[in-house]
Amino acid sequence: MNKKKLEILLEKIEGFNGAKAYLEQYATPAPVAAELLHYANLNGDLNGTVCDLGCGTGILAIGAKILGAEEVYAIDLDVDALNVAKENAKTYKVEIKFICADVKDLSLKSVDTVLMNPPFGSHKDRIFLDKSFEMANVIYSMHNGVTEEFIRNYVADRCKDFEVKRIKFPIKRTFPFHKKDVREIGVNLYRFQV
16 A cells, blocks of 8 residues: 555544643644554564554554554553544454553563654653563654654664654644644654664
């Protein structure tokens, strides 16, 4: 499936029903999700077992399953987000194993590939990175572009190789404190190989 077709398909994913600011719940836009998923698919990283850490409404998990992942786990600590993700999976008629858990307490041991869009610019991104490096040999992760030096230093001793793609991530007005209808930020999409 080409990237544009995947993006159009993912546009129908339902967003958060009452997003929570303290969890930094921003929906991953379909073009951004399609970019990550297409990149992973081109590298052959969606063939086995895939885990979406902090799955939110399930866009990365659903996309991975659509693109042929054998088994997909979707992890989130927010039961409301997981309920939306489960409904989205039903709509797309894909089988995903949903787990309600905090990433740092997750006991899922090993998968082939981790996909994630962790909270930007907070200490939580380190928790997600730590857990992903425990679980998989290949990790796809999005981080605010201004954290590039930190991310490079943080993973330097943990992976043998990584690639970075710079993309734009539009964040729609989600919370009352947002001043703009859409704010576009630079995001780095990483592929880490352990």
